[in-house]
Amino acid sequence: MTTLMAILIGCLYAAAIYMMLRRSVVKLVIGLILLSNGANLLIFTAAGLQRGVPPLIDKGQQMIAGAAADPLAQALILTAIVISFGVLAFAVVLIHRACEVVQTDDMNEMKGTD
Amino acid sequence: MVMIAVLSCFVLAALAPRLHSLTGRQTGWLLALLPAAIFLYFASLIPLISSGETVRHAYQWLPSMAIQFSFLVDGLSLLFVLLISGIGFFILAYAGRYQEGHPALGRFFLFLLGFMGSMLGLVLSDNLISLFVFWELTTISSFMLIGFNHEDDDTRKKAHQGLMVTVFGGLALMTGFIMLGMAAGSFELSEILAGPSLTEHSLYLPMLGLILLGAFTKSAQTPFHFWLPNAMAAPTPVSAYLHSATMVKAGIYLLARLHPTLGGSASWLTILTLIGALTMLTGIILASRSTGIKRVLAYSTVMALGTLTMLLGLGTEKAALAAVTFLLAHALYKGALFMIAGILDHEAGVKDFRDVSGLRRLMPKTTLAAMLAALSLAGVIPLFGFIGKELLLEAVLSGSRWQLGLTIATVTANIFVVLVGALLALKPWFGKTITTPKAAHDPGPALLAGPLTLAALGLLFGLMPAIPADYLLRAAASAVYGEPVSGTLALWHGINLPLMLSVLSLSLGLLLYRFWTGWREHTIFIERLSQFGPEAGYNKLMQGLVSFSTWQTKTLQNGNLRHYLITTLATVVLLVGWAVLRLDKIALNIDFSGLQLQEVTVVGLLLITVLAAVTAKSFLVSVALIGALGFGVALIYVFFSAVDVGITQVLVETITVLLLVLVLYRLPEFRQLSSRANRARDATIALLSGGLITVLILLVTNASSMNSISSYFLEKSVSEGYGRNVVNVILVDFRALDTLGEIFVLALVAIGVYSMMHLRTGVLPVTNADKRHAVQKQREKSAKTGVKP
Amino acid sequence: MIIELLAALFLLIGCLFMLVASLGVYRMPDLLTRMHATTKSGVLGASLIMCGVMLFFGESSVTLKALAVMAFTTLTSPIAAHAIGRASYFIGVPLWKHTVKDALKDRYDPDTLVLRSPDQDADSNKKS
Amino acid sequence: MTSRFNMRSLILSTGATLLLPLLILFSLFLLLRGHNEPGGGFIGGLVAAAAISLKLFAEDYRAARTMLRVHPLQLVGVGLVLAAGASLPALFVGESFFTAQWWTLNLPILGSLKLSTPLIFDIGVYLGVVGSVLTVVFTLAEAEHS
Amino acid sequence: MNNIIDITLLLGFAILSLALLLALLRLLKGPTLPDRVVALELIASITIGIIGLYTILSGKDTYIDVTMVLALTAFLAAIGFARYLEKGSYRDDN
Amino acid sequence: MNLLLSNLVLAMIWAALTDTFTGGGLFAGFILSYLVLIFVFRQHPDVRKYRLQVPRFISFMVFFTKELIMANLKVAYDVLTPTNLMKPGVIAMPLRAKTDMEITILANAISLTPGSLSLDVSTDRLVLYVHVMYLYDEQEVLSELKRLETKILRVMR
Amino acid sequence: MDMTLLVALPIILPLLFGAVSLTLLKNHKAQRWLAVIGTFSILLAACALMWHCQQHGIIVLEVGSWPAPFGIVLVADLLSAIMVLLAAITGVATALYSLKTVLTRFERFGYYPLLHLLLAGVNGAFLTGDIFNLYVWFEVLLVASFALLIQGGERAQMEGAIKYVTLNLLSSALFLTAIGLLYGLVGSLNMADIAQRLTQVEDQRMVTVVAMLFLIAFSIKAAAFPLFFWLPASYHTPQVAVSAIFAGLLTKVGVYALYRVFTLIFNSEVEFTHNILLWMAVLTMLTGVLGAAAQFEVRRILSFHIISQIGYMMLGLALYTPLALIGGVFYIMHHIIVKANLFLVAGLIYRLRGSFELKRLGGLYKDHPGLAVLFLIPALSLAGVPPLSGFFAKFILIKAGVEAHAWWAVGIALLVGLLTLYSMMKIWNEVFWKAVPSPAPAIPAPGGNGLLYCITGSLAAMTIAIGLFAEPIYQLAQQAATQLLNPQLYINAVLGAD
Numbered sequence A: 001m002t003t004l005m006a007i008l009i010g011c012l013y014a015a016a017i018y019m020m021l022r023r024s025v026v027k028l029v030i031g032l033i034l035l036s037n038g039a040n041l042l043i044f045t046a047a048g049l050q051r052g053v054p055p056l057i058d059k060g061q062q063m064i065a066g067a068a069a070d071p072l073a074q075a076l077i078l079t080a081i082v083i084s085f086g087v088l089a090f091a092v093v094l095i096h097r098a099c100e101v102v103q104t105d106d107m108n109e110m111k112g113t114d
Numbered sequence B: 001m002v003m004i005a006v007l008s009c010f011v012l013a014a015l016a017p018r019l020h021s022l023t024g025r026q027t028g029w030l031l032a033l034l035p036a037a038i039f040l041y042f043a044s045l046i047p048l049i050s051s052g053e054t055v056r057h058a059y060q061w062l063p064s065m066a067i068q069f070s071f072l073v074d075g076l077s078l079l080f081v082l083l084i085s086g087i088g089f090f091i092l093a094y095a096g097r098y099q100e101g102h103p104a105l106g107r108f109f110l111f112l113l114g115f116m117g118s119m120l121g122l123v124l125s126d127n128l129i130s131l132f133v134f135w136e137l138t139t140i141s142s143f144m145l146i147g148f149n150h151e152d153d154d155t156r157k158k159a160h161q162g163l164m165v166t167v168f169g170g171l172a173l174m175t176g177f178i179m180l181g182m183a184a185g186s187f188e189l190s191e192i193l194a195g196p197s198l199t200e201h202s203l204y205l206p207m208l209g210l211i212l213l214g215a216f217t218k219s220a221q222t223p224f225h226f227w228l229p230n231a232m233a234a235p236t237p238v239s240a241y242l243h244s245a246t247m248v249k250a251g252i253y254l255l256a257r258l259h260p261t262l263g264g265s266a267s268w269l270t271i272l273t274l275i276g277a278l279t280m281l282t283g284i285i286l287a288s289r290s291t292g293i294k295r296v297l298a299y300s301t302v303m304a305l306g307t308l309t310m311l312l313g314l315g316t317e318k319a320a321l322a323a324v325t326f327l328l329a330h331a332l333y334k335g336a337l338f339m340i341a342g343i344l345d346h347e348a349g350v351k352d353f354r355d356v357s358g359l360r361r362l363m364p365k366t367t368l369a370a371m372l373a374a375l376s377l378a379g380v381i382p383l384f385g386f387i388g389k390e391l392l393l394e395a396v397l398s399g400s401r402w403q404l405g406l407t408i409a410t411v412t413a414n415i416f417v418v419l420v421g422a423l424l425a426l427k428p429w430f431g432k433t434i435t436t437p438k439a440a441h442d443p444g445p446a447l448l449a450g451p452l453t454l455a456a457l458g459l460l461f462g463l464m465p466a467i468p469a470d471y472l473l474r475a476a477a478s479a480v481y482g483e484p485v486s487g488t489l490a491l492w493h494g495i496n497l498p499l500m501l502s503v504l505s506l507s508l509g510l511l512l513y514r515f516w517t518g519w520r521e522h523t524i525f526i527e528r529l530s531q532f533g534p535e536a537g538y539n540k541l542m543q544g545l546v547s548f549s550t551w552q553t554k555t556l557q558n559g560n561l562r563h564y565l566i567t568t569l570a571t572v573v574l575l576v577g578w579a580v581l582r583l584d585k586i587a588l589n590i591d592f593s594g595l596q597l598q599e600v601t602v603v604g605l606l607l608i609t610v611l612a613a614v615t616a617k618s619f620l621v622s623v624a625l626i627g628a629l630g631f632g633v634a635l636i637y638v639f640f641s642a643v644d645v646g647i648t649q650v651l652v653e654t655i656t657v658l659l660l661v662l663v664l665y666r667l668p669e670f671r672q673l674s675s676r677a678n679r680a681r682d683a684t685i686a687l688l689s690g691g692l693i694t695v696l697i698l699l700v701t702n703a704s705s706m707n708s709i710s711s712y713f714l715e716k717s718v719s720e721g722y723g724r725n726v727v728n729v730i731l732v733d734f735r736a737l738d739t740l741g742e743i744f745v746l747a748l749v750a751i752g753v754y755s756m757m758h759l760r761t762g763v764l765p766v767t768n769a770d771k772r773h774a775v776q777k778q779r780e781k782s783a784k785t786g787v788k789p
Numbered sequence C: 001m002i003i004e005l006l007a008a009l010f011l012l013i014g015c016l017f018m019l020v021a022s023l024g025v026y027r028m029p030d031l032l033t034r035m036h037a038t039t040k041s042g043v044l045g046a047s048l049i050m051c052g053v054m055l056f057f058g059e060s061s062v063t064l065k066a067l068a069v070m071a072f073t074t075l076t077s078p079i080a081a082h083a084i085g086r087a088s089y090f091i092g093v094p095l096w097k098h099t100v101k102d103a104l105k106d107r108y109d110p111d112t113l114v115l116r117s118p119d120q121d122a123d124s125n126k127k128s
Numbered sequence D: 001m002t003s004r005f006n007m008r009s010l011i012l013s014t015g016a017t018l019l020l021p022l023l024i025l026f027s028l029f030l031l032l033r034g035h036n037e038p039g040g041g042f043i044g045g046l047v048a049a050a051a052i053s054l055k056l057f058a059e060d061y062r063a064a065r066t067m068l069r070v071h072p073l074q075l076v077g078v079g080l081v082l083a084a085g086a087s088l089p090a091l092f093v094g095e096s097f098f099t100a101q102w103w104t105l106n107l108p109i110l111g112s113l114k115l116s117t118p119l120i121f122d123i124g125v126y127l128g129v130v131g132s133v134l135t136v137v138f139t140l141a142e143a144e145h146s
Numbered sequence E: 001m002n003n004i005i006d007i008t009l010l011l012g013f014a015i016l017s018l019a020l021l022l023a024l025l026r027l028l029k030g031p032t033l034p035d036r037v038v039a040l041e042l043i044a045s046i047t048i049g050i051i052g053l054y055t056i057l058s059g060k061d062t063y064i065d066v067t068m069v070l071a072l073t074a075f076l077a078a079i080g081f082a083r084y085l086e087k088g089s090y091r092d093d094n
Numbered sequence F: 001m002n003l004l005l006s007n008l009v010l011a012m013i014w015a016a017l018t019d020t021f022t023g024g025g026l027f028a029g030f031i032l033s034y035l036v037l038i039f040v041f042r043q044h045p046d047v048r049k050y051r052l053q054v055p056r057f058i059s060f061m062v063f064f065t066k067e068l069i070m071a072n073l074k075v076a077y078d079v080l081t082p083t084n085l086m087k088p089g090v091i092a093m094p095l096r097a098k099t100d101m102e103i104t105i106l107a108n109a110i111s112l113t114p115g116s117l118s119l120d121v122s123t124d125r126l127v128l129y130v131h132v133m134y135l136y137d138e139q140e141v142l143s144e145l146k147r148l149e150t151k152i153l154r155v156m157r
Numbered sequence G: 001m002d003m004t005l006l007v008a009l010p011i012i013l014p015l016l017f018g019a020v021s022l023t024l025l026k027n028h029k030a031q032r033w034l035a036v037i038g039t040f041s042i043l044l045a046a047c048a049l050m051w052h053c054q055q056h057g058i059i060v061l062e063v064g065s066w067p068a069p070f071g072i073v074l075v076a077d078l079l080s081a082i083m084v085l086l087a088a089i090t091g092v093a094t095a096l097y098s099l100k101t102v103l104t105r106f107e108r109f110g111y112y113p114l115l116h117l118l119l120a121g122v123n124g125a126f127l128t129g130d131i132f133n134l135y136v137w138f139e140v141l142l143v144a145s146f147a148l149l150i151q152g153g154e155r156a157q158m159e160g161a162i163k164y165v166t167l168n169l170l171s172s173a174l175f176l177t178a179i180g181l182l183y184g185l186v187g188s189l190n191m192a193d194i195a196q197r198l199t200q201v202e203d204q205r206m207v208t209v210v211a212m213l214f215l216i217a218f219s220i221k222a223a224a225f226p227l228f229f230w231l232p233a234s235y236h237t238p239q240v241a242v243s244a245i246f247a248g249l250l251t252k253v254g255v256y257a258l259y260r261v262f263t264l265i266f267n268s269e270v271e272f273t274h275n276i277l278l279w280m281a282v283l284t285m286l287t288g289v290l291g292a293a294a295q296f297e298v299r300r301i302l303s304f305h306i307i308s309q310i311g312y313m314m315l316g317l318a319l320y321t322p323l324a325l326i327g328g329v330f331y332i333m334h335h336i337i338v339k340a341n342l343f344l345v346a347g348l349i350y351r352l353r354g355s356f357e358l359k360r361l362g363g364l365y366k367d368h369p370g371l372a373v374l375f376l377i378p379a380l381s382l383a384g385v386p387p388l389s390g391f392f393a394k395f396i397l398i399k400a401g402v403e404a405h406a407w408w409a410v411g412i413a414l415l416v417g418l419l420t421l422y423s424m425m426k427i428w429n430e431v432f433w434k435a436v437p438s439p440a441p442a443i444p445a446p447g448g449n450g451l452l453y454c455i456t457g458s459l460a461a462m463t464i465a466i467g468l469f470a471e472p473i474y475q476l477a478q479q480a481a482t483q484l485l486n487p488q489l490y491i492n493a494v495l496g497a498d
């Protein structure tokens, strides 16, 4: 499954990058979403995929007998998801304001500043 | 005490503007008391130094790097100190009167005193680095002085030019000093000089080259000589000070100082004598063609500097003595002559030889001083300049390798020196009286004291050469030569070759003076040549710099975000790709076993979704697809045991869609703007990057073999974190700091969005009717332009 | 054993209804007919699968949650359908060509979004 | 202009009224059980934010704003103070910064209640998330009016 | 006995996969935004179904929690889109 | 509404007291407290209404579930067969339901029953616009819908 | 309470002040007070931390008492302590400067909370010993900088912000990717632990692969060649106080991160990694300074100079000798103060003349000699003129370069020094020496300049002091460099010696 995931993640990155490279600035939004999904899945995959063993300990138990999925990677992903969500929200509003102020959505026309 | 001498200049400099507003007209004299005191103090050291002793003081600065303020008084530095403080005394007094009433006179004193302090520090420093520090300070303070009339565009340009050239050299010098320090094992000149010669050291040539670069730029050696005449943009007291005894002599001082350690090699001899001779000739020929009084003086200074360099290049005992003698003579007459040029300007309003004649009767005292100084320059007996010139010729004649060539050059130069001397000694004073812009008259003591004294000293030393020789010059020459020098100075050596050459050049020079105008007309080609000269080169370089940087900025920082992204990504692909290709074995984790149906389906559908989201023609469609993508990704998290992550993913995706929807109708629609070629290029970059990521994951998952620290959390979650949801316990306890940072990120987003939307100016169409109207207009517009909305 | 069999049955039927919903969405000719499929089959499919889960685990906590899921979908699905259906009228999504009657046509005021009843505008009723 | 926004769908707004308490309760449920079962401050906060957004979508900005009473940014502030403040109690008992503190309160009716700094922290997270998301949502919705 | 459940699950996943594919195709085809939103709604429902099946497959009941959240909040996206459309965008889809 | 709430609270207290805070425990608690409520406050007019509402609700749920399944079978049929037979249309259904809650629940129920999907309520709340799949006879469809309305109103009022 | 708390204070103080400031959003008086008290308290904490660090060596705080490498650790070695102190100084200067220059309407929309949180992010990044936590603090400071950057909503700000945000988000994504891969490789997040575990990786070249990702991610943050584009696009657009704190701190966080990971973690293939760093350093210096030569607007010139100065700091790391690292650390110390100050002075120029355009400025030397001095000191220091702070910074690096026989790097470093002076003197000539261009812009002289002069004057005094009393600073840099070159010290402090 890791191989398959690696391919999916590669595609997510590629798609994200392609969208970030568009002139139409709103496509950036899609690019950022794809990128953060890709990065989160990458952490998930790199940490090792485990089926059906959530890191939840049963009532009355002290720990999980046997294998369990990596809780740390999950915590990292949670943090990363929330951060990228926040950043995305900011970026969306920024793009909206920028289009409003600059009166264009064409990145090629936003050359007023280097 | 030495430290105090140097420091006091800076302290007084800082106080000067305030002091000036208090004491007004007499400030110049008042401030001049300081150099006078310094002069007297150092003069009191003459007996000690002339007996071969040295004085050294050291104060810690950066001991870890062996950098300290250490001061060494020996013959050479003493000679310079006396010149700096002595001439400085007159210059301050002179400037006080010359610049009287100037609104920024206080600042002028500030920089002049600052310059004096720097110069004193430079020549007194025993530590190479502290020497360099003062070196740079002279550069900066002279920049401020040269640009004193800063509202004039040309002045600013010239000041900038002088600064660039000398700082360029300064930086080379610093590197050279570092190498010298490394080679000699010390930054202390006294130790370096006491140590062995470094001509055999492996770093010798680069070190020499760099140090010479520093010295040559500062001392205006060809091809860097052009900044010096341009520095005449400075007020005359500045020129008088900088170009007689101080600033430009710093390079010479340095060469003289380092001669025992770096001198004596073939490269030293070759470079110094050739550059020196070239400079000498360039300077004096240009001087002979100039008509501006200060300009002539400036070029003749270039000549003198070249001569000194040449002498130091020869490096013989005789040359050393000749060099210090010539240096002293030059300081005296050149200081006087510059001040006289200033007097002519100040009292008669003339700046050009062609505009002046016959002032002898109107300005008798000035004439006297001028003639004494100019004749000393011309090397006329019995002035001190004559002795200097005789020694020069002697040294050249006894020189080794380039004997003949150098002699011819020196004699040629001397012919023109005589011409220049004659110009200065005769042209303004004799002949028909021309009406000058101002009613000419002798100035007061403040202006006249300097030239008269210096010129008189030239006569005195000429008549009694033993005084400077015994008390000063021999010690100085010894320091230069590295061993005690035993020569004496005398006005009369009998009829010898140097004397004959002197007479030859004197007569030819006077002849040339008669045909000065014709000479200038016949040599007009030199002017044309100058467009290929070093100054033109400098200007080209600066223009080239600006146009190159403009081009670079246009290319790199072109305002196009996509280029930035492409460059960044290309860097990623190249550097990471390179690192991957370096691997001993590229072992990828390729394994399709154990796949489950639902997993494959979800991944497959996700791939379709991603592709569709990228190719979608409408933002809305993309957003809807992103929603679907979110569910798919959540499924993956669920399939691989991440319950909390799955839930969060679903929620975040939903709220993302809500947010997008809230701004959506105010965002422009997707447009297809890029050309097919650009899209292909972008797709290539994207696929390369994506492929690289895939490879990295496969590499890492294949190589990982270590146990993760996460087993700790699984063990301790219940027993020490009191929670069964390990992920949550990590979030709120084990790694609560991450979570803390993260909600602050959210808070920042909230503030950012809040302020972005409330601190705005634009107004939106608000009703449906408005909106439709706007859309209608947009459609009409796009129909005209043929772009799909 | 019987419970498991029952659970399997529920699951299978639930999945089939899901498929029906998808087929409906895929095959039906216009938006409103497609929504018939999703609101009904989607809700039932999910609910049946939840019943299967409920039966399989047979624990009260799971039962409670599964019931909650069923309740939530039943509650939210028609509301969403309503919202979308209503919105589709604002932007004038075309109805299937075989639609026989459209009582809603032109009843929305495009600027105020007021929806008039047929009594309020006998005139426009005639037109349609 | 305002009338336009009051002409919301009756079905939707009633549905929202029905769902809102459900969602809020659900979010609190997720928050409080998060330490032992899936859930926690984030997830709870996101659900609560979604709930109030539903109110906004079903009715209008003003209704949602009135329901919340305070400005969401103040909610953020309180959340942040709680979350950051949860790092401090450890200092008063001489333990390392951010060390979790657990207190068991024996209340007469409710029985023993476990209170802890991780819980306070999680509540801070909850408030911070609710406040932040709502600030963004409200700001954007409010901008529609201007 | 587990066989029955296993086969059911396999069958279920296959059916739901097909359902997901069909819904996705509608999402891609549109032709109007509401059509896509409806498809998205359905995808959320199918996701609930898949997680339901997966809950049984893994035997861990905690996955049900995900479906609870999905059931309660997934429709919000549709509400959002609906509101967007009501706000009077007259943009053509596609 | 208040009675339902107190009924629920009582059920929870029961579950808490018996330490069976589970589906079954709550259900048992609900039934028990329902019985207690209608017994203790049997004179109260609200309770009389409430007494009937619970069985009506249960019977409505049964009816509704049946309808839902029927609806699905019908959809399945439509989906799997050619679409020729369909004769969709939007009709206006006059409303007897008055309160927001009544209208909403009615609309939702209509959406989940066979062949009909509620679209919107007129602003004056007089009619509900419904999309119908088989509009062969509008009056019959309307009376069908009205029957559903009656059932719901009986539970609600 | 033990002294390890000191490590947390520079983070938790601004967080708390930011949070409280946010709850008092509409009370801008209270916010001003909080800004002043907050930044000064951070300064106090930073001083105490510095003192302790020098006395007791590396201080480690295990957050939540969870032992390393499992919990997050905050680690203050000397480099961190230095960075925190500099951030605190910049913070105080900016906060005070803001009191007089930031518009009230900005203050009412979260300016001060953003400032507090920016500092929290910066300090967090300097102090954390955990690679993922570093990412979190990066994001905190990044989003704070986003929000500060767009306050005002001018066209240039928007255009600049789009570029700034996009490129920085790309950098964050790369950073996250790198963390994910590193975690996958070694299964730890604690930097000391990672350093230890990496030595057990079979193919050290695999480590270098991951190192390249970190290199690029941090180089974007540090604005190194060829990844600096976001900086010139945006730094001249926000309010001056914001420009100043950005100029002083943001890129330095990237530089710090490079120093941290390329001394502690990725030190096995120095000849490869640090050679790339060397190339980047040299090209960064050169392109930055050339970029400045093409600019004719004060803040744009200064922005490009940030880039070229970053090159020097990277040079220190790239040469990777004790002296070079000393030089690098010294350079950072000097640069933060000087650069922030230059932007603040630019702000004063703007206040007096209402423009940043060279061609519209002039006459300030005559009219405001005090300001001229305040400009000249940092400007000359930036160019490396002795005896100001920049001289030793450059001198040490050049010496290190000469000792390492990195001739071309030395040559370019020198050339860049010259061109820096060229640019500074361009500003000087045009803004100060040139006569006021006619028609003179009629800007009424605003009040309250005394405080602003005091702030810039104090920073200028520090510049002079670093130059004149270089020895203690050098000692500090030396101790810091010694720690950097002996990562085992850091590892032992965090994980315990065994």
Ligand code: NA
Binding pocket: A075, A078, A079, B731, B738, B739, B742
């Ligand atoms: Na987190």
Ligand code: NA
Binding pocket: G220, G221, G222, G250, G251, G254
């Ligand atoms: Na940055």
